[in-house]
Amino acid sequence: MxxxxxxxxxxxxxxxxxxxxxxxxxxxxxxxxxxxxxxxxxxxxxxxxxxxxxxxxxxxxxxxxxxxxxxxAVTMEEGTTSLVECPSLADELGVSRLFIKDEGRNPTGSFKDRGHALAVSAAREHGASDVALASAGNAGQSAAAYAARAGLNSHVFVPSRANFVNKAMINVHGGDMNVVEGRFSDAAAACVDAMEEEGWYSTNSFSTPYRHEGKKTMLYEIIEQLDWRVPDGIVYPTGGGVGLVGMYKGAQEFEELGLADDVPALYAAQSSGCAPIVEAWDAGADVHEPWAVPDTICGGIEISDPGASPLVLDALDESGGGAVATPDESILDSAVTVAQHTGIEMGATCAAAASGAWELAEQGAFGADDTVVLVNTASANKEADILRSHLMGKGI
CATH class of the missing domain: 3.90.1380 (threonine synthase, domain 1, chain A)
Structure with missing residues (x-):
C-alpha cells in the first residue's frame, strides 16, 4: 500500500x-x-x-x-465545496454570521464522496476486486461511482425505502444493488451475511478506517474558508455520526499543527423519531441504547443503532457542543425555509441541521456574536419528492 x-x-x-x-x-x-x-x-x-x-x-x-x-487516489476532485453565507438566517437565529457548507456540490451529490474517495482508494491499494456496503442511499451511490472509476465491482444493500434517485444511480454506475425489505438495520444485516460468504472488501462506515478520515476535510475547508477563523458552532445532521467523528479529528489536527487556535463546538442534530445519540447525550451516557422503533421520514439519518456512538459522544463533549432532536414536521419546514430564504437546496434529511440550529438557538446555545455553520450533507434533488409532498400536504 x-x-x-x-x-x-x-x-x-x-x-x-x-x-x-x-x-x-x-x-x-x-x-x-x-x-x-x-x-x-x-x-x-x-x-x-x-x-x-x-x-x-x-x-x-x-x-x-x-x-x-x-x-x-481514486478521485473525482470531490470536496472543496462552497461555504455560503446566509445573512437572513443569521438574523433569524440571532447570531452574527451563519453559513451553509453545501456538500450537495460533490460529484454524486453528497458528502459521502469524501469518504469513498479514500475508502475505494484503499480497497484498490489492497488489491480488492469487489467492494460492498449497506447504505440508506447516498453512500451506496457514492460507492458505486468510485468503484466504477477504480475498475472495481460494487455490491450495495439498501432498504426498500431508499429513495429512487439513489437506487437508479447505483444501477447506472454498474453497481449490484440488493434491495432489502425493512429499514437500514435489515440492509446492514443482509450485507454482513453476504460479505461473510463472498469475501468482499467492506466500505461500511467505521468498518473501513478510511471513510471518517475523508470526512475530516470538511473541517479543514470550513476554517480556511472563514479566513482561518474557527466557527463557534457546527451543526451536523446525524445518523451514524461519521462526519462528526471526522471533523473533530480534523479540528484537533489543525490545532496540533498551529493552523487553528481552537476547536469548534460540534452539535449533532437528529429527528425526534430516531434519536439515539440525543437520548444518550441527555442521559449523560457514554454509549447509546438502540432506538426500538425508528419513525422518521429522514431516511438518511434513521440509524437506530450507531456503532460508533462513544466516539460521537466524546466529540460532542470534548468540543463543548451538544445534541438536539426535532420533529420531522419542523425538519421539513426548515428545508423549505432555507430554500425560500437563501436559494440553497437542503434535502429533507439534511435539514435536520437547520431545524436543530433553530432549536439550539431557542435553548440559548449561541451568542449574538457567534459564527455558526450548518452542514448540508446532500443535494435536495435526491429527496425533492418528500419536500414537494410536504408542501402539498399544506395545500401549497
Whole structure:
C-alpha cells in the first residue's frame, strides 16, 4: 500500500494497539474495535501560506494529512465545496454570521464522496476486486461511482425505502444493488451475511478506517474558508455520526499543527423519531441504547443503532457542543425555509441541521456574536419528492 510520508498506520480506538495498514484493513484484529489512521505530526511541515498557495481543488490539497497520496487516489476532485453565507438566517437565529457548507456540490451529490474517495482508494491499494456496503442511499451511490472509476465491482444493500434517485444511480454506475425489505438495520444485516460468504472488501462506515478520515476535510475547508477563523458552532445532521467523528479529528489536527487556535463546538442534530445519540447525550451516557422503533421520514439519518456512538459522544463533549432532536414536521419546514430564504437546496434529511440550529438557538446555545455553520450533507434533488409532498400536504 503506497502511503504518505507522515502516515504511520492504524490505531484501535478501543484497545490502543497499532497496526500496519498493509496487513490490517478493517476492524481491530485483537478486540474488534474501530481503527483510526495515525500520523507522525512532527513530520508534517504545513502552514497557512502553503495551503493558500495551492489550488482549491479537492481533498488531496491536504495530502500530508491523508493516508494515501494523490498519485494513488481514486478521485473525482470531490470536496472543496462552497461555504455560503446566509445573512437572513443569521438574523433569524440571532447570531452574527451563519453559513451553509453545501456538500450537495460533490460529484454524486453528497458528502459521502469524501469518504469513498479514500475508502475505494484503499480497497484498490489492497488489491480488492469487489467492494460492498449497506447504505440508506447516498453512500451506496457514492460507492458505486468510485468503484466504477477504480475498475472495481460494487455490491450495495439498501432498504426498500431508499429513495429512487439513489437506487437508479447505483444501477447506472454498474453497481449490484440488493434491495432489502425493512429499514437500514435489515440492509446492514443482509450485507454482513453476504460479505461473510463472498469475501468482499467492506466500505461500511467505521468498518473501513478510511471513510471518517475523508470526512475530516470538511473541517479543514470550513476554517480556511472563514479566513482561518474557527466557527463557534457546527451543526451536523446525524445518523451514524461519521462526519462528526471526522471533523473533530480534523479540528484537533489543525490545532496540533498551529493552523487553528481552537476547536469548534460540534452539535449533532437528529429527528425526534430516531434519536439515539440525543437520548444518550441527555442521559449523560457514554454509549447509546438502540432506538426500538425508528419513525422518521429522514431516511438518511434513521440509524437506530450507531456503532460508533462513544466516539460521537466524546466529540460532542470534548468540543463543548451538544445534541438536539426535532420533529420531522419542523425538519421539513426548515428545508423549505432555507430554500425560500437563501436559494440553497437542503434535502429533507439534511435539514435536520437547520431545524436543530433553530432549536439550539431557542435553548440559548449561541451568542449574538457567534459564527455558526450548518452542514448540508446532500443535494435536495435526491429527496425533492418528500419536500414537494410536504408542501402539498399544506395545500401549497
Amino acid at each position: 503506497e502511503t504518505t510520508a507522515a502516515f504511520d498506520g492504524l490505531v484501535c480506538t478501543d484497545c490502543g494497539e497499532r497496526f500496519d495498514a498493509d496487513s490490517v484493513t478493517h476492524e481491530c484484529p485483537d478486540c474488534g474495535g474501530i481503527l483510526d489512521p495515525s500520523y507522525e505530526y512532527d513530520r508534517i511541515d504545513l502552514g497557512r501560506e502553503d495551503l493558500e498557495n495551492r489550488p482549491f481543488d479537492g481533498l488531496w490539497r491536504y495530502e500530508e494529512l491523508l493516508p494515501i497520496p494523490r498519485a494513488s
